[in-house]
Amino acid sequence: MTAAELFQSIIASLPEIVVVTGACILLILGQFVRKGQEHLLVWASVAVVLIAALGTLALASEVRPAYTGMFIADRFAVFFKLVFYLATVLTFLLSQRYADIEGIGSCEYYVLLLFTLSGMMIMASATDLLSIYVGLELTVLCTYVLTGFLRQQRRSNEAALKYVILGAVSTGIFLYGVSLIYGLTGTTQLDGMAAAVAGNPLDPGLLLAVVFIVAGLVFKVGAVPFHMWLPDVYEGAPTTITAFMSVGPKAAGFAVVLRVFLNPLVAASDVWIVVAVIAVLTMALGSFVALVQDNFKRLLAYSSISHAGFALFGVVAGGADGIASVMLYLLIYSFMNLGIFATVIMMRNGDFSGEVIEDYAGFAKFHPGLALLMLLYLFSLAGIPPTAGFFAKFYVLVALVERGFVMLAVIAVLLSVVAAYFYIRIVMVIYMREPERAFDPALTPLVRATLAFTAAGTIGIGLFPAWFLRLAQHSVFGG
Amino acid sequence: MGFPLLTLIIFMPAAGAAVLMFLRSDDAVRWTALSVAVLDLALCIAMVANFDTTTHEMQFTETHPWVPALGITYALGIDGISALFVFLTALLACICVLASWVAIDSKVKEFMISLLAMQALMLGVFCALDLFLFYVCWEAMLIPMYLIIGVWGGDGRIYAAFKFFLYTLAGSLLFLVGVIVLYFHGGETFDIRALMAQDLPFPVQSFLFFSFLIAFAVKVPMVPVHTWLPDAHVQAPTAGSIILAGVLLKMGAYGFLRFSLPMLPEASVHYSTLMLALSALAIVYGGLLALAQDDLKKLVAYSSISHMGFVTLGIFALNLRGLEGGILQMFNHGVTTGALFLFVGLIYERTHTRSIADYGGLMKAAPVYTTFLALFTLSSMALPGTNSFVGELLVLSGGFAANLAVGAAAVLGALLGAAYLLGMYRKVALGPASVGARFKIRDVNAREITAILPLAVFVLWVGLYPKPFLNIIDASVKHLLAQVHGKGSGQ
Numbered sequence: 009m010t011a012a013e014l015f016q017s018i019i020a021s022l023p024e025i026v027v028v029t030g031a032c033i034l035l036i037l038g039q040f041v042r043k044g045q046e047h048l049l050v051w052a053s054v055a056v057v058l059i060a061a062l063g064t065l066a067l068a069s070e071v072r073p074a075y076t077g078m079f080i081a082d083r084f085a086v087f088f089k090l091v092f093y094l095a096t097v098l099t100f101l102l103s104q105r106y107a108d109i110e111g112i113g114s115c116e117y118y119v120l121l122l123f124t125l126s127g128m129m130i131m132a133s134a135t136d137l138l139s140i141y142v143g144l145e146l147t148v149l150c151t152y153v154l155t156g157f158l159r160q161q162r163r164s165n166e167a168a169l170k171y172v173i174l175g176a177v178s179t180g181i182f183l184y185g186v187s188l189i190y191g192l193t194g195t196t197q198l199d200g201m202a203a204a205v206a207g208n209p210l211d212p213g214l215l216l217a218v219v220f221i222v223a224g225l226v227f228k229v230g231a232v233p234f235h236m237w238l239p240d241v242y243e244g245a246p247t248t249i250t251a252f253m254s255v256g257p258k259a260a261g262f263a264v265v266l267r268v269f270l271n272p273l274v275a276a277s278d279v280w281i282v283v284a285v286i287a288v289l290t291m292a293l294g295s296f297v298a299l300v301q302d303n304f305k306r307l308l309a310y311s312s313i314s315h316a317g318f319a320l321f322g323v324v325a326g327g328a329d330g331i332a333s334v335m336l337y338l339l340i341y342s343f344m345n346l347g348i349f350a351t352v353i354m355m356r357n358g359d360f361s362g363e364v365i366e367d368y369a370g371f372a373k374f375h376p377g378l379a380l381l382m383l384l385y386l387f388s389l390a391g392i393p394p395t396a397g398f399f400a401k402f403y404v405l406v407a408l409v410e411r412g413f414v415m416l417a418v419i420a421v422l423l424s425v426v427a428a429y430f431y432i433r434i435v436m437v438i439y440m441r442e443p444e445r446a447f448d449p450a451l452t453p454l455v456r457a458t459l460a461f462t463a464a465g466t467i468g469i470g471l472f473p474a475w476f477l478r479l480a481q482h483s484v485f486g487g
Numbered sequence: 488m489g490f491p492l493l494t495l496i497i498f499m500p501a502a503g504a505a506v507l508m509f510l511r512s513d514d515a516v517r518w519t520a521l522s523v524a525v526l527d528l529a530l531c532i533a534m535v536a537n538f539d540t541t542t543h544e545m546q547f548t549e550t551h552p553w554v555p556a557l558g559i560t561y562a563l564g565i566d567g568i569s570a571l572f573v574f575l576t577a578l579l580a581c582i583c584v585l586a587s588w589v590a591i592d593s594k595v596k597e598f599m600i601s602l603l604a605m606q607a608l609m610l611g612v613f614c615a616l617d618l619f620l621f622y623v624c625w626e627a628m629l630i631p632m633y634l635i636i637g638v639w640g641g642d643g644r645i646y647a648a649f650k651f652f653l654y655t656l657a658g659s660l661l662f663l664v665g666v667i668v669l670y671f672h673g674g675e676t677f678d679i680r681a682l683m684a685q686d687l688p689f690p691v692q693s694f695l696f697f698s699f700l701i702a703f704a705v706k707v708p709m710v711p712v713h714t715w716l717p718d719a720h721v722q723a724p725t726a727g728s729i730i731l732a733g734v735l736l737k738m739g740a741y742g743f744l745r746f747s748l749p750m751l752p753e754a755s756v757h758y759s760t761l762m763l764a765l766s767a768l769a770i771v772y773g774g775l776l777a778l779a780q781d782d783l784k785k786l787v788a789y790s791s792i793s794h795m796g797f798v799t800l801g802i803f804a805l806n807l808r809g810l811e812g813g814i815l816q817m818f819n820h821g822v823t824t825g826a827l828f829l830f831v832g833l834i835y836e837r838t839h840t841r842s843i844a845d846y847g848g849l850m851k852a853a854p855v856y857t858t859f860l861a862l863f864t865l866s867s868m869a870l871p872g873t874n875s876f877v878g879e880l881l882v883l884s885g886g887f888a889a890n891l892a893v894g895a896a897a898v899l900g901a902l903l904g905a906a907y908l909l910g911m912y913r914k915v916a917l918g919p920a921s922v923g924a925r926f927k928i929r930d931v932n933a934r935e936i937t938a939i940l941p942l943a944v945f946v947l948w949v950g951l952y953p954k955p956f957l958n959i960i961d962a963s964v965k966h967l968l969a970q971v972h973g974k975g976s977g978q
Contacts, residue, residue: 016905208883325670349674372597378598383630387630392626392627392629392630392656393622393626393627394623394624394627398623398626402663404665405663405664405667406557406670409664409667409668409670409671410671414664414668417664417667418661418664421660421661421663421664422657422660422661423651423662425656425657425660428652428653428656429649429653432633432649432652433649435633436632436637436645436648436649439634439637439638440638440644442638473552473554474552474553474555474556477554478556479554479556481556
C-alpha cells in the first residue's frame with residue numbers, strides 16, 4: 009500500500025476514526041466529570057456522533073474502496089450509517105434520565121455505546137469476511153458489557169452471561185465458515201470469492217461454508233433457529249440498551265446479511281430457499297410467542313424477532329427492490345421501535361418499573377397525548393396505514409411479488425395479522441381499561457424531543473414516503 | 488384542473504378532527520363536530536348539484552404525484568356510483584354526531600375525533616382513483632373504528648372490537664397482495680382507470696377475483712364470513728352502528744363495483760353463479776337468524792346481512808336492472824338501517840334494555856317515536872311507496888332474469904323480512920303498555936327529530952320519485968355493464 013492509497017483509505021474511513029477517537033478521548037475526560045454533571049457526557053457523545061455524521065455526508069458523493077479491498081465507503085454504507093447515527097443519538101437522549109434512575113450514568117456507558125457504533129459502522133462498510141468479523145466482534149463485545157450494566161440486578165447479569173456464551177458459539181461457527189471459504193477459494197474478499205467460484209457454484213464444501221456463515225449471521229439478526237438469546241437479553245438489559253440493540257446492531261446485522269447473501273456466490277447457491285424458510289419460521293415464532301407475553305420488554309423482543317422475519321422476506325426477494333425494501337424497512341423500524349421503547353423508558357420512574365403491559369391500564373385517561381403517541385407507534389408496528397410501518401411492509405411485499413413469490417407474500421400477510429393482535433391488545437389496555445394507579449412518566453425535555461422526532465418519522469414517512477423510498481433505492485449497492 | 492372540491496370534502500373532517508384536539512369543553516367539541524359535519528354535507532350537496540349525469544367519465548378529478556417511484560398518485564374523482572355514497576357518508580356523519588350528543592358522555596373529544604377521522608377516510612375510499620390511496624383509506628379506517636367499538640361500546644366491546652379488527656385486517660391484507668399482483672400485471676400502475684382498461688389473462692383474473700372477494704365479502708359481509716358483524720353491531724355505540732351499517736358495509740359492495748366487475752370481467756361472469764348462490768344464502772340465512780332474535784340490535788344486525796344479500800345479488804345478476812337496483816338498495820339500506828339503529832339507540836338510552844320481551848305498547852308512551860319507527864320498519868321490509876321497494880323490485884327482476892332459483896330464494900327472504908320486522912314492531916309498539924310501568928319513557932326531542940327527519944325524507948323521496956337517484960347512477964352503470972360484457976362476452 010502506497011502512502012497515497014493509505015491516505016485515501018484514511019479519508020474513506022474518517023467517520024469511523026472520528027467515533028473511535030472521540031470514544032477514547034471521552035474515556036479519559038469522562039473521569040473528570042463530577043457527579044450531577046452527567047449531562048455533559050450526553051452532549052459530548054452526541055457531538056461526536058454528529059461530527060461523524062457530517063463526515064459521512066461530506067464523503068457520500070463517491071464510492072471509496074479502501075484498505076486493499078477490506079473496506080468500502082459507498083452509498084449503501086452511508087445509508088446504514090445514518091440509521092446507526094439516528095439510533096445512537098436517540099439512545100443517548102433517552103439515556104440521560106434513565107441512567108440517573110438506574111444509577112448507571114458513568115462515562116463507560118457512553119463510551120461503550122460509541123464503540124458499538126464504530127463496530128456497526130465497520131460492519132456496514134466491510135467487504136471482506138475478516139473485516140466483517142472485526143466489526144461484528146467489536147459490536148457484540150460492547151453490547152455484552154452493556155447488557156450486564158445493571159450490576160445489582162440478577163437478570164441483567166444472567167442475560168449478559170447467556171449472551172456471551174451463545175454469542176461466542178455463533179462467532180465460532182461464523183469463523184469456521186470463513187476458514188472453509190478461504191480453504192476452498194483462497195480468498196476472504198466478497199468479490200474475490202465470487203470470481204473464484206464462477207465455474208461451479210454448487211461445490212458441496214462451499215455450500216457447507218455458506219451454511220455456517222448464514223448460521224453466524226442469523227444469530228446476529230435474531231432469527232430462528234438462533235433467536236433464543238434475544239428475549240432474555242432484551243428483558244434483562246437496561247431498557248435503553250434494549251432499545252438500541254433492537255435497532256442498531258440488528259440493522260448492522262442486516263447490512264452484512266445483504267452484502268453476503270446477495271453476493272454472487274451465495275445468490276448462485278440456492279441459499280434463498282434456506283433464507284425463505286428462516287424468514288417464515290422467524291416471523292411465525294415471533295408473532296405466535298408474542299401473543300402470550302405479559303412483560304412489555306419481552307413482548308417487544310418477540311415483536312423484533314417477527315419484524316426481523318418480515319425484513320428477511322425482502323432479502324429473499326433480492327434484486328434492487330428487495331435490497332431497498334430491507335433498507336427502508338430498517339429505517340422505518342428504527343423510528344417506530346425507538347418510539348415505543350421511549351414510552352417504556354419514560355414509564356420507569358421511582359420504584360415503578362412500567363415493564364408489565366397491565367401497568368399501562370387506563371393510561372389514556374391521564375395522558376391522552378402520550379397515549380396517542382403509543383397508539384401511533386403500535387399501529388405502525390402492526391403495519392396499519394397511514395403510518396410508516398405500513399409502507400415498510402408494503403414495499404417488501406412489492407419486492408416479493410415482483411419476483412413471483414406470491415405465496416410467500418400471502419404467508420407474510422397472514423402472519424402479520426397474528427402479529428397485529430398483540431399490538432392492538434396493548435392499545436386495548438391503554439384505552440379500554442380503567443386506570444388503577446396514577447402515572448408519573450419521567451418526561452424530560454430530551455425524552456420529549458425523542459418522542460417528537462420518532463413520531464414525526466413514523467407518521468411523516470407514512471404520509472410522504474417518496475423521498476425516503478428514493479433514498480433507499482439510490483443507496484442500493486451495485487445499482 | 489379546477490377547484491379541488493373532493494380534497495376539500497375529504498380534508499374538511501380531518502381538519503375538524505385536528506381542531507377538536509385543542510378544544511376543552513365537551514359542548515364546544517360537540518358543536519364544532521356538528522358544524523364540520525354539516526359544512527361537509529353542504530359541500531357534498533354542492534358537488535351533487537354540479538354533477539353531470541350524462542357522462543360515465545370521472546368528474547371533479549384531481550391528480551398529484553405521491554410516490555412516483557412506484558407509480559402511486561394522489562388521484563381523486565367520482566362517477567355516479569361513488570357520488571351517491573359520498574353524499575350518503577356525509578349525511579350519515581351528521582346524524583352520527585347528533586346521535587352521540589348525549590349518548591357519549593365520557594371522552595367526548597376523543598369520540599368526535601375518531602368519528603371525524605372515520606368520515607374523512609370513508610370519503611377517501613369513495614373518492615380514490617388510485618388503488619394505493621384506496622387501500623390506505625380502506626385499512627386506516629380500522630383504527631378509529633376499533634377505538635369507537637372498543638372504548639365506547641357495550642359490555643362485550645373488547646371482544647367485539649378485536650373480532651372486527653382481525654377479521655377485517657385478514658381480509659384486507661389478502662386484498663393487498665392481490666392489489667400488488669394486479670399492479671405488476673397491469674403495467675406497474677395503481678391508477679384505477681388505467682387498470683380498468685387492462686385485459687388480463689383469465690387465470691390472473693381468477694386469482695385476483697378470489698383475493699378481492701375475501702376482503703369485500705368480509706366487509707359486506709357475506710355468509711360465511713359474517714360472524715364479526717352481530718358482535719360489532721351489538722357492542723358498538725349507536726353512532727358506530729350507524730356508520731358500520733350505513734357506510735362500512737357498502738364499501739364491500741362498492742369494491743365489487745369498482746374493481747371486481749370492471750377489472751376482472753371474465754372472472755366476474757364466470758363466477759357469477761357462485762356469487763348469486765352466496766347472496767341467496769345470505770338473504771335466507773340472515774332472515775332466519777333475524778327471526779330468532781330477542782335483542783333489538785341483533786335483529787337489525789342480522790337483517791343487514793339479509794339486505795346486503797339483496798345488494799350482492801343485484802350486482803352479480805350482471806344486468807341493468809339488477810345493478811341499478813343493487814346500487815340503489817345500497818343507498819336505501821344505508822338510510823333505513825342507519826335509521827333503525829338510531830331508533831334502537833334512542834330507546835336504549837331511555838330504558839337500557841334491548842330485549843324485545845321488555846317492551847310493549849310504546850305507542851302510548853312515545854307516539855312520535857313509534858310513528859317514525861313504523862315508517863322505517865315498513866321501509867326495511869320494502870313496502871311500496873318506500874325506498875326499499877324500488878330497490879328490491881329492481882333487484883328481484885334482475886335476479887329472476889339471471890337465475891330463477893336464486894330469484895325465488897330472494898322472494899322467500901323478502902317474506903322472512905316481513906315476518907321478523909312486523910313481529911318486532913308488534914311486540915315493541917303495540918299491545919299492552921308493559922314498559923310504561925317499569926320505565927319512564929320520554930318521547931323524542933327536537934334534536935332527535937332533527938336527526939330522524941332527513942332520513943325519513945329520503946325514505947319517501949326515493950320511494951315515490953326515485954328518478955333523480957337512478958339518473959345519477961345511470962350513465963355509470965351502463966358503462967360498467969359495457970365493460971363487463973364487452974370484455975367478458977368471450978367466455
